Amino acid sequence: xxxxxxxxxxxxLKMIEYRYMNEATNSxxxxxxxxxxxGFLHIGSLRTALYAFLLAKHxxxxxxxxxxxxxxxxxxEGAEDALKEILTKFGLxxxxxYKQSERLEKYLKxxxxxxxxxxxxxxxxxxxxxxxxxxxxxxxDPCRDKSLKSGAVKLRVPENQTxxxxxxxxxxxxxWKSDTVYDATLLKSDGYPxxxxxxxxxxxxxKITHILRGHDWLPSTxxxxxxxxxxxxxxxxxxxxxxxxxxxxxxxLSKRRDSVFVEQFVNDGYxxxxxxxxxxxxxxxxxxxxxxxxxxxxxKVFDINGFQEANPRFFMDKLNWMNGQYIRNLxxxxxNSKFQMTNAKFKALDNKKQLEITKLLQERMVKLTDLNTLAxxxxxxxxxxxxLFGENYKKHLEVANEVVNNIDEWKLEVLNEKLMxxxxxxxxxxxxFFMSLRIAITGMKFTPPINDSIIILGKEETIERLTSxxxxxxxxx
Ligand code: GLU
Numbered sequence: 423x424x425x426x427x428x429x430x431x432x433x434x435l436k437m438i439e440y441r442y443m444n445e446a447t448n449s450x451x452x453x454x455x456x457x458x459x460x461g462f463l464h465i466g467s468l469r470t471a472l473y474a475f476l477l478a479k480h481x482x483x484x485x486x487x488x489x490x491x492x493x494x495x496x497x498x499e500g501a502e503d504a505l506k507e508i509l510t511k512f513g514l515x516x517x518x519x520y521k522q523s524e525r526l527e528k529y530l531k532x533x534x535x536x537x538x539x540x541x542x543x544x545x546x547x548x549x550x551x552x553x554x555x556x557x558x559x560x561x562x563d564p565c566r567d568k569s570l571k572s573g574a575v576k577l578r579v580p581e582n583q584t585x586x587x588x589x590x591x592x593x594x595x596x597x598w599k600s601d602t603v604y605d606a607t608l609l610k611s612d613g614y615p616x617x618x619x620x621x622x623x624x625x626x627x628x629k630i631t632h633i634l635r636g637h638d639w640l641p642s643t644x645x646x647x648x649x650x651x652x653x654x655x656x657x658x659x660x661x662x663x664x665x666x667x668x669x670x671x672x673x674x675l676s677k678r679r680d681s682v683f684v685e686q687f688v689n690d691g692y693x694x695x696x697x698x699x700x701x702x703x704x705x706x707x708x709x710x711x712x713x714x715x716x717x718x719x720x721x722k723v724f725d726i727n728g729f730q731e732a733n734p735r736f737f738m739d740k741l742n743w744m745n746g747q748y749i750r751n752l753x754x755x756x757x758n759s760k761f762q763m764t765n766a767k768f769k770a771l772d773n774k775k776q777l778e779i780t781k782l783l784q785e786r787m788v789k790l791t792d793l794n795t796l797a798x799x800x801x802x803x804x805x806x807x808x809x810l811f812g813e814n815y816k817k818h819l820e821v822a823n824e825v826v827n828n829i830d831e832w833k834l835e836v837l838n839e840k841l842m843x844x845x846x847x848x849x850x851x852x853x854x855f856f857m858s859l860r861i862a863i864t865g866m867k868f869t870p871p872i873n874d875s876i877i878i879l880g881k882e883e884t885i886e887r888l889t890s891x892x893x894x895x896x897x898x899x
Contacts, residue, residue, distance in 0.1 A: 451483030804865025
């Protein structure tokens, strides 16, 4: 069972070492990750959560998890628990937890205050006029001067103002003319807030010092700036993260074309530590060229100035390389238990054999799921396709069978030596001989080192597999 509380306690202890206050505001850094519970976690959201976590933890601040669940139509059952579980797995442990659906009263009060103070108005237009939540086709809403007493609440956007903020990711001032900003809906007629109202109320209420979010939210920012101001608060610092581009198409990662969900990567055999390290470098860079970081190391080195302005590309080769590095750095027992968790047939082998296979694979695998492709032949007799063999294979296999039969001391060095002796005396080409042997034993052309594999497989099983192919070869041409 995952236990966020224990982990939290353990983790925060480490944080104490480098706790200091944010000098500029003399307040502790508080960041939040604010997902909507709409399904799997996007790799870009993992990055947002990581950066928000690091920004806070580098200065021993607070990282909040806030579930933005006011759009009940989009909510997916179980998504909240899944989110908590996956963040915990990645070590991104939150200090405080909030859920917007439990805070509806706050939004209602804020909306009423805005109406009372003339910064918002009631609107009774049919919702179909509103294109997307909070946006409408017309900039200025026809109800804004009607002084209605009920309905949805919309923002009264002022004329001729410049709305601006300094984006700490892009390191530049971004501004809008208020004449281009919609009278956005803040509270729907059913009493539920839109994202615009809820986000601003919460960021003020929760004393968020730094907002970090996806680039998609940039057009909402002028609305939020107004709401922050009208609610009498100071806007937190805001940073919009770059878009992650596919290395193949150069376009923004797409759910249809690319793998984008964290759960999918984990199922495909990528380690949490490797994924986290990989997303760290998608849009942020350390001062030196260091590439591999544990979460603790990330916390230590994370620096707000390290955000990169150019959109990063998602290079699968790089993720594969990184995952391989993490696999090789795992203690062998840990890798072995990960294998056990992902593969029941592997788990059914005796322990000694399991460890031997783990040792053999650790040096050469990219992701955990390679276990099944690279090592399946250990627990499943191969279905050998005779057409894979090259010339002379029958002779190769007969000789191999003879050598194996005559070995008393079942050891790698002995097998190596005896096979090499015969290869030489028979005048075989070394590569061709081992390819025949590899195919007969595993059914594949790419495998872990074949002699090591044969030793693990055992004498009896090896003889059985060789004999089976030799027998078949006699009945085929
Ligand atoms: N609920 C929004 C999301 O799903 C949060 C955006 C923000 O952080 O302001 O990404």
